[in-house]
Amino acid sequence: MAEHHITTPVTDEVIGKLRAGDAIFISGYVYTGRDSAHKKLIDLIEEGKDLPVDLKGQFIYYVGPTPARPGKAIGSAGPTTSYRMDSFAPILHKLGLKGTIGKGTRSEKVKESLIKYKGVYLAAVGGAGALISQSIEEAEVIAYPELGPEAIRKIKVKDFPCIVINDMYGEDLYQDGKRQYQK
Amino acid sequence: MKTINLSEVRDKVKDMVQEANFELQDDVLKVIKDMQAKEESPAGKAVFEQILKNSDIAKKDKLGLCQDTGLAIFFVELGEDVKLNKEDGLGSLKEAFEEGVRIGYKEGYLRKSVVEDPIRRKNTGDNTPVFIHWELEPGDTFKVTFIAKGGGAENMSQVRMFAPAAGKEGLEDFVVEVVDTAGSNPCPPIIVGVGVGGSFEYSALLAKKALLRKPLGSHNPDPFYEDMEKRLLERINNLGIGPQGMGGRCTALAVHVEAFPCHIASMPAAVNIQCHSHRVLKFEL
Ligand code: SF4
Numbered sequence: 001m002a003e004h005h006i007t008t009p010v011t012d013e014v015i016g017k018l019r020a021g022d023a024i025f026i027s028g029y030v031y032t033g034r035d036s037a038h039k040k041l042i043d044l045i046e047e048g049k050d051l052p053v054d055l056k057g058q059f060i061y062y063v064g065p066t067p068a069r070p071g072k073a074i075g076s077a078g079p080t081t082s083y084r085m086d087s088f089a090p091i092l093h094k095l096g097l098k099g100t101i102g103k104g105t106r107s108e109k110v111k112e113s114l115i116k117y118k119g120v121y122l123a124a125v126g127g128a129g130a131l132i133s134q135s136i137e138e139a140e141v142i143a144y145p146e147l148g149p150e151a152i153r154k155i156k157v158k159d160f161p162c163i164v165i166n167d168m169y170g171e172d173l174y175q176d177g178k179r180q181y182q183k
Numbered sequence: 184m185k186t187i188n189l190s191e192v193r194d195k196v197k198d199m200v201q202e203a204n205f206e207l208q209d210d211v212l213k214v215i216k217d218m219q220a221k222e223e224s225p226a227g228k229a230v231f232e233q234i235l236k237n238s239d240i241a242k243k244d245k246l247g248l249c250q251d252t253g254l255a256i257f258f259v260e261l262g263e264d265v266k267l268n269k270e271d272g273l274g275s276l277k278e279a280f281e282e283g284v285r286i287g288y289k290e291g292y293l294r295k296s297v298v299e300d301p302i303r304r305k306n307t308g309d310n311t312p313v314f315i316h317w318e319l320e321p322g323d324t325f326k327v328t329f330i331a332k333g334g335g336a337e338n339m340s341q342v343r344m345f346a347p348a349a350g351k352e353g354l355e356d357f358v359v360e361v362v363d364t365a366g367s368n369p370c371p372p373i374i375v376g377v378g379v380g381g382s383f384e385y386s387a388l389l390a391k392k393a394l395l396r397k398p399l400g401s402h403n404p405d406p407f408y409e410d411m412e413k414r415l416l417e418r419i420n421n422l423g424i425g426p427q428g429m430g431g432r433c434t435a436l437a438v439h440v441e442a443f444p445c446h447i448a449s450m451p452a453a454v455n456i457q458c459h460s461h462r463v464l465k466f467e468l
Pocket of ligand 1 (some may be wrong): 078127128250334335336458462
């Protein structure tokens with residue numbers, strides 16, 4: 001299990017170094033989005049319109065934070081379950097998105113798209129939203145403010161902790177880890 | 184006869200929803216630490232460390248332990264001899280609970296996670312309605328149990344109607360199957376609440392009540408079910424799913440089973456999954 005510190009946006013070369021089971025610390029900007037925001041992005045793509053964000057080399061974090069207390073960038077901000085975004089992820093990877101961050105198993109289609117478009121799926125620890133919020137320095141709503149906690153935010157992170165679940169080589173930590181400790 | 188002021192109920196509720204969301208209780212922390220000591224996988228150990236650090240930060244900064252601060256679910260044991268004093272603009276006991284949740288979720292910067300219709304999905308904006316299970320008791324008891332129930336773990340729960348012949352093997356296989364299917368989704372290490380018997384809806388209620396048992400990890404007083412809980416915990420922890428599903432020894436922190444009489448033709452069974460962010464609090468007036 002290797003450890004990597006990476007800064008966004010990332011290149012294919014960086015993605016190539018990340019293997020299932022590795023610990024990753026992300027710095028730079030990351031975009032947030034969950035169910036409703038994804039639906040809106042996909043609608044724009046289908047209509048052939050420009051997206052409000054340039055996803056090339058970027059990561060999307062699946063999160064719907066608690067409201068920020070005064071003077072804080074964000075509230076508790078742990079990952080939400082990723083399978084609800086499974087139908088959207090391959091479309092965004094095709095446009096250059098390099099990674100998604102959430103928790104829980106992805107579909108075969110998502111895993112295939114990671115191989116095809118050179119991407120990774122990372123997990124943050126579900127239920128550690130208070131701890132994770134400490135690695136978020138700034139948060140700015142950049143699209144769909146009407147969605148409240150589900151709006152797209154551009155967040156500035158410093159050493160944001162995650163683990164690689166699925167890499168671009170088809171490896172899967174959930175499957176491998178379970179196999180290793182099953183009795 | 185005991186008289187209870189509704190404003191007191193509202194204020195207690197307002198405080199309890201916040202405290203539950205900011206602090207893991209001692210019994211939960213104890214089980215987490217016991218399991219941490221037994222975890223063998225490096226990824227699993229790292230997860231336990233993050234869970235404990237998270238609980239320190241949440242408590243200190245009054246931040247939600249998790250961003251999903253849950254549906255507000257209450258179990259209320261209400262004595263028949265209790266007199267309720269309607270005051271401070273509160274017209275009913277239910278209103279006192281709703282007001283408490285409304286104020287507590289706002290004041291505590293907790294997330295509002297309720298939509299007003301399951302299909303049309305507009306957020307109600309104040310985390311109401313609350314979900315209250317009333318139990319009428321003789322005497323003048325007034326006991327309230329609160330659980331903040333997040334969506335991720337609740338979504339992995341199941342009810343099944345068995346024929347009586349399924350017996351204990353059928354029930355135990357079902358519980359293990361539900362946990363295995365849930366995998367990494369409900370944020371393991373999880374807590375497994377099992378309800379067996381009653382009727383279709385009653386089994387689900389029993390499963391939720393099983394989650395509320397204090398202290399966490401204590402056993403059913405009936406040795407038959409105590410043995411079942413121990414067997415189930417071992418089988419579940421041999422699945423290898425591990426903390427956050429990354430592989431490891433600890434998939435579940437505890438299994439609680441509650442049983443109840445049922446029809447001669449049925450054996451209803453329900454499994455309610457709960458995450459490590461086990462936010463349960465009680466108060467009595
Ligand atoms: S399952 Fe529990 S810990 Fe995980 S996101 Fe939901 S409420 Fe939080």
